[in-house]
Amino acid sequence: MSQSQNETVVPEHWEPRILAYCCNWCSYAGADLAGTSRIQYPPNARILRVNCTGRIDPEFILAALEMGADGVLVSGCHPGDCHYTSGNLKLRARWALLEKVIEQSGVDPRRVRLQWASASEAQIFADGVKELTEQVRKIGPIRSEWK
Amino acid sequence: MMGDKVEPRIGVFVCHCGHNIAGVVDVAAVAKMAMSLPYVVFSTDYMFMCADAGQQLIRDKIKELNLNRVVVASCSPRMHEPTFRRVVEESGLNRYLFDQVNLREQVSWCHMRQPKEATEKAMDLVRMSVARAAQLQSLPIKSVNVTPRTLVVGGGIAGLRASLDIAERGFEVVLVERLPELGGHVRKWTHLFPADESGAQIIGPLVKDVEKHRSIKVMQNSEVVEFGGYVGNFTAKIKNHETGRTKSVDVGAVIMATGFEPFRPFGYYGYGESPDIITLAELQELPPRADLLRPSDGKKVNKLAFIGCVGSREAGKQGHEHCSRHCCSAVAKAASDLKDKVGEVMILYQDIRTYGRGHEELYRLARSKFVIYSRFPKDSKPDVQVTANGITMRWYDVLSGDYLEFEPDLLVLASAMVPPGDIAETAKMFGLTRSADGFFNPEHIKLAPLTTHTAGVMIAGAAQAAKNASESVVDASGAAAKAVSLMARGQVEIESTVSHVIPELCSSCRTCVTACPYGAISMDKSREPAVALVTEAKCHGCGTCAAACPSNAIIMYHSTDDQIMAMVEAFLCTPAQVEGGTA
Numbered sequence: 001m002s003q004s005q006n007e008t009v010v011p012e013h014w015e016p017r018i019l020a021y022c023c024n025w026c027s028y029a030g031a032d033l034a035g036t037s038r039i040q041y042p043p044n045a046r047i048l049r050v051n052c053t054g055r056i057d058p059e060f061i062l063a064a065l066e067m068g069a070d071g072v073l074v075s076g077c078h079p080g081d082c083h084y085t086s087g088n089l090k091l092r093a094r095w096a097l098l099e100k101v102i103e104q105s106g107v108d109p110r111r112v113r114l115q116w117a118s119a120s121e122a123q124i125f126a127d128g129v130k131e132l133t134e135q136v137r138k139i140g141p142i143r144s145e146w147k
Numbered sequence: 148m149m150g151d152k153v154e155p156r157i158g159v160f161v162c163h164c165g166h167n168i169a170g171v172v173d174v175a176a177v178a179k180m181a182m183s184l185p186y187v188v189f190s191t192d193y194m195f196m197c198a199d200a201g202q203q204l205i206r207d208k209i210k211e212l213n214l215n216r217v218v219v220a221s222c223s224p225r226m227h228e229p230t231f232r233r234v235v236e237e238s239g240l241n242r243y244l245f246d247q248v249n250l251r252e253q254v255s256w257c258h259m260r261q262p263k264e265a266t267e268k269a270m271d272l273v274r275m276s277v278a279r280a281a282q283l284q285s286l287p288i289k290s291v292n293v294t295p296r297t298l299v300v301g302g303g304i305a306g307l308r309a310s311l312d313i314a315e316r317g318f319e320v321v322l323v324e325r326l327p328e329l330g331g332h333v334r335k336w337t338h339l340f341p342a343d344e345s346g347a348q349i350i351g352p353l354v355k356d357v358e359k360h361r362s363i364k365v366m367q368n369s370e371v372v373e374f375g376g377y378v379g380n381f382t383a384k385i386k387n388h389e390t391g392r393t394k395s396v397d398v399g400a401v402i403m404a405t406g407f408e409p410f411r412p413f414g415y416y417g418y419g420e421s422p423d424i425i426t427l428a429e430l431q432e433l434p435p436r437a438d439l440l441r442p443s444d445g446k447k448v449n450k451l452a453f454i455g456c457v458g459s460r461e462a463g464k465q466g467h468e469h470c471s472r473h474c475c476s477a478v479a480k481a482a483s484d485l486k487d488k489v490g491e492v493m494i495l496y497q498d499i500r501t502y503g504r505g506h507e508e509l510y511r512l513a514r515s516k517f518v519i520y521s522r523f524p525k526d527s528k529p530d531v532q533v534t535a536n537g538i539t540m541r542w543y544d545v546l547s548g549d550y551l552e553f554e555p556d557l558l559v560l561a562s563a564m565v566p567p568g569d570i571a572e573t574a575k576m577f578g579l580t581r582s583a584d585g586f587f588n589p590e591h592i593k594l595a596p597l598t599t600h601t602a603g604v605m606i607a608g609a610a611q612a613a614k615n616a617s618e619s620v621v622d623a624s625g626a627a628a629k630a631v632s633l634m635a636r637g638q639v640e641i642e643s644t645v646s647h648v649i650p651e652l653c654s655s656c657r658t659c660v661t662a663c664p665y666g667a668i669s670m671d672k673s674r675e676p677a678v679a680l681v682t683e684a685k686c687h688g689c690g691t692c693a694a695a696c697p698s699n700a701i702i703m704y705h706s707t708d709d710q711i712m713a714m715v716e717a718f719l720c721t722p723a724q725v726e727g728g729t730a
Contacts, residue, residue, distance in 0.1 A: 015264075019718060024225075025580065025600065032223045035252030043264040046271050046718050047253055049224075051644070051706060054662075055690030060711060067719035083578055083600075084689035085664040094694075120583040126257070 016136040018045040019064045020073040020129065023053045025083035027075035029119035034126045041126035042133040045073060052076070054087025058098045061112060065102070068143065071111045071136035075128060078116040088116075107146075108139050155186040155281045158214040159273065160205060162196035162221035164251050171255035173266045177220065180270050184277045188212055196221050202234045209238040216280040220248035220273050226591065241285035243643065243705055248276045271718050278717035282710045286643035291684070293379035293639050294399035295319065297630045300371060300573075303331020304616050305608025305623040306404035307353045312627035314362040318634050321396050322357065323366045323385055329354045331406055333616050336431040340480035340615075341505030345435070349616070366394075374401075374576045375665075377687070378603030379639045400603050400630040403587060404623065405573060407609035410458040410467075410563040416531040418560060421538060424531070426562045427453075427477060439488045441556050451489045452540060452555035453478050454529060455496040458563035459613075467563060469584040473615040474561035475499050476506040481559070483513040492518040493553050495542060497525045503615065522546060531558065564613035577604055586612050597626045603639075605629050644705040645686040646693055652700035653678035659692035659701060668692060 022028040028049050034041065050056060053076030061072050074091065082088040095114050103109045113132045117125040159181040163169035174192040181190040189212050195201050196219050208214055217235050221227065224247040232242035250269050258265040297313050299306045302324030310320045322329075329350075333339065336346035357363055366385055372393065373384035379399045386393045409428035412418045418426070422442040433439075439448040455478060459471040479501060482492045494513075499520070501510040514520070522545040523529055529542035538558050544551045566585040567573070574581050578601040580588040587606045590598040597605050607626035608619030633639060648659070648668070655676045659668045667685035670677040679700070681692075693703035 017719065019715060029225060029580065031257075032225055032249070032252040035223075035254075035256035038256055038259065040259060041257055043254075043258040043261055043268045046268065046275065047249070048275070048711065048714050050690065050711070052689035052691060054664075055694050055703065055706060057694040057708070060715065063712060064715050064719065067715060069715075069719055081575065081580075082664075083580075084687055084691065087664060087689045087691045090662055090691050090695065119580040119588055 010137075010140040014141060016044050016070040016133055016141075017068065018071040018073060018129070018133060018136065019069045020045040020047045020075060021050055021053070021056050021060065022047050023076040023083070023088070024049055024051050026077035026081065026119050027115075027117045027125055030075075030117045030121050030125040033119065034122035037122050039122055039126045041129050044133045045129045052082065052084045052087035053091040054082075054084065056091055056094075058094050058101070061098060062101070062105075065107055065111065065142060066146070070139075070142045071113070071132050073128060073132050074112070074114045075117050075125060078118055081118060107142070110135050110139060111142065153215060155216050156212065156214050157184075157187045157216040157218060157277055157280050158205070158208050158212065159184075159187055159190040159218045159220065159277065160196050160201070161190070161192040161273070162201070162219065162250070163192060163194045164221060164255075165195065168221070168250045168255045171259055171262050171265050172250055172269045173262070176266060177250075177269050177273055181218075181273050181277060184274060186216070186281050187277060189214065197227050197230055202230075205231070205234050206238045209235065209240060215240065215244060216283060217245045218248060218273070218276045218280050219245070220250045220269065220276070222251040223249045223253070226594075242288070243286045244280075244283050246276045246280045246283065248272045274721065275714040275717045278713040279710050282707070282713045283705075286704055288640055289643055290638045290640050291377075291379050293634055293637055294381075294397050295634045295637075296321065296396070296398045297400045297402060297634065298323065298371075298381070298383050298396065298398040299402045299404060301331070301404035301406055301608075301610070302326075302329040302365070302367070303404060303406045303608065303619075304333045304350060304353070305406070305610070305619040306331070306402070307350070307357050308620045308623035309402045309404060309607055309627040309630075310357055310363050311353070311360065312624050313631055314360045316627075316631045316635075318362065318631060320363045321366065321383075321385075321398065322363055323369050323371055325368070325370050327368050329357065329365065329367065332409075332428070335428075337433070337435050338431060338477065338481040338484045340476045340509055341503070341617075346431075346616075371576065377684075378641060379633070380684075381603065400605065400633050401577065402605045402607055402623075402626045402630055403573075403577060403579070403610050404607045404626075405567060405570070405610045407564040407586075407613065408567045410565045412457045412560055412562045415457050415562075416454055416529065416558070416560055417533045417538065420533040423538060423556065424533070424558045424560065426457075426560050427474065427481070428562070430481060430559045437488075439485055439557070446556070448488075448556040449490040450493070450553070450555045451482075451485060451491065451557050451559070452493045452553055453482060453495065453559045453561060455494065455561045456498075457560040458565070460497065460525075465583070466565060466585045469563075469613055470500065471561075471564040471613040472500075473564065473613065476501050476503060476509055476615070478559075478561050479506070479509040479513045482518045483509065483516050486513070486516040486518055493555065494518060494520050495523055495529050495540070496520060497523065503617065521551065564609060577601060579604065579606075582612070584612065586610065597622060597629055602641075603633065642688060644688040644703075645683045646681050646688070646690060646701050646703045648679045648681055649700050649702065650674060650678045652698050654698045654700070655679070656697060658695050658697060662691050662695040664689065664691065
């Protein structure tokens with residue numbers, strides 16, 4: 001058994017459960033390309049496709065954490081490259097606030113990750129899933145934080 | 148939106164995709180699990196869901212069991228969503244009552260050595276999709292008129308061919324070319340393979356036909372500066388750089404034939420250090436003369452050398468990993484042409500790929516003329532030194548197993564085809580994505596190479612990938628056929644996935660008005676107080692407004708809050724995992 005910073009006991013055989021919101025045009029396509037290229041990455045994330053990261057209401061992320069997601073990934077087009085011109089910029093603006101809300105609610109903000117991965121950046125997408133999974137694995141299950 | 152008050156009856160079809168999915172994921176177990184989910188009345192696994200028999204199975208089960216929702220767990224919806232939407236529609240079901248689970252690209256192919264975990268992930272994804280399916284609603288199928296005019300961007304060989312094809316079928320074309328002259332790169336090529344015709348000879352008649360065609364409006368010295376709209380109804384603002392005037396054009400389809408740029412290989416083989424080290428493109432542009440003359444002093448070239456794969460096929464170097472495809476044959480052609488004018492021709496290469504029709508013959512012709520081919524290893528490139536005495540090349544010859552030296556009067560670098568320097572801005576303006584090589588992404592690399600994910604925008608020629616003139620022409624005719632079929636129908640179905648404001652819930656805060664990237668939301672002043680109103684024709688369906696609305700007054704059709712939250716719940720709140728599962 002290992003111990004994380006906040007003294008959480010990480011149970012044996014525990015695997016982080018991660019929800020990944022991906023925009024249809026860049027990151028979902030990037031995730032498809034990761035598969036087509038046979039890039040192997042941790043199977044912990046469940047991808048939920050939205051048209052644009054701008055569609056993501058901060059409530060979707062908070063609700064997921066509350067329901068027991070150990071980590072939430074949001075992956076979209078690079079700023080300036082949004083299929084819908086600027087939806088991702090709206091999400092980025094919300095994100096700044098969201099991180100604070102998460103921190104103040106007592107949840108480790110390292111459980112959420114915002115990344116940009118284009119349709120050709122399969123490796124960046126896969127690395128993002130891997131990094132978040134490893135990071136959350138160190139922090140431990142979210143249940144320990146909802147006291 | 149139509150009311151779907153009847154209780155959902157969901158059918159789940161899990162695809163093996165031959166061995167692609169079933170080789171990793173326990174598809175039978177996934178199908179069995181699905182049977183236990185709420186509202187699922189049928190679940191099975193099957194070899195190929197997209198094959199005729201698989202499609203028939205869906206149609207049969209819809210009829211037999213009165214299914215009103217269909218979930219197919221197979222490949223990426225970016226590949227076969229249109230196929231399965233059509234299948235359910237053929238059985239009288241609204242296309243928006245279908246949902247697809249991605250078990251191939253996002254499960255079996257990326258977790259190939261973890262069958263247990265992959266199967267668990269597949270089960271979660273199916274559970275999420277079934278929960279979403281139960282929340283799906285029929286949406287009206289909408290059609291819009293198609294403006295019978297196509298915008299062709301780029302007046303190279305691809306743009307010219309596409310314009311002519313479209314015009315000959317009786318539709319109007321607006322052809323925009325940035326430069327003062329039509330004809331692109333091909334116009335400048337002296338040694339054009341595979342036939343014995345120069346670029347100018349090939350392109351001249353094509354340019355003439357385009358210029359005199361009554362249905363083609365050619366706009367030279369011009370660039371598209373603004374682009375908007377949707378399939379069938381685009382508007383482009385085109386600026387003439389000479390006059391400074393801007394003109395607005397309505398078009399129904401677009402063909403991007405923006406081509407490539409020859410890579411200028413600074414840092415490779417002394418390029419830039421001597422005027423006698425030039426690229427293949429620069430060689431082509433030398434004025435045709437009886438003798439081949441050295442750029443530095445105008446003396447007759449006696450010893451000529453070429454180096455292949457310059458800035459191409461470099462693993463790990465972004466934008467330079469691809470094979471530029473035209474160079475091997477172009478070098479063979481130029482070398483055989485010039486061998487008659489010079490004493491010695493030496494070609495240093497990594498591999499020779501003369502794959503096209505008539506290309507291998509060029510390679511043989513070069514050899515028969517005693518052009519010397521010498522292979523160097525890919526991890527030990529030739530060394531080129533420029534001194535006061537001239538150019539010295541030294542390399543390891545694979546076949547003789549020895550180091551060789553050559554002092555050419557002129558060194559020609561067969562440099563890569565790369566995208567134009569401003570392709571990022573072009574991609575952004577037209578809503579296109581790009582591949583790792585930097586060129587525009589097709590809708591599907593195998594099945595839809597000429598269309599893009601922006602409906603109504605086609606790509607042709609080297610705008611899509613490095614390719615030669617013959618291949619660009621094939622593309623152009625194909626893209627033209629795509630544009631014509633769109634215009635000939637006169638109408639096109641558009642996505643019904645737009646947002647809608649519930650006026651009773653709107654608090655008139657105008658947050659959505661500023662959030663919308665398309666200016667599709669305005670205030671409906673016929674109400675007191677004025678409330679937000681979505682102009683559906685302008686809405687692209689990103690859903691940014693729905694996420695921004697503080698009153699939850701906006702429904703983003705087919706991506707509603709309820710549909711999204713149902714998926715989140717289905718993943719995280721399954722009974723077995725409530726106590727912190729062992730996923």
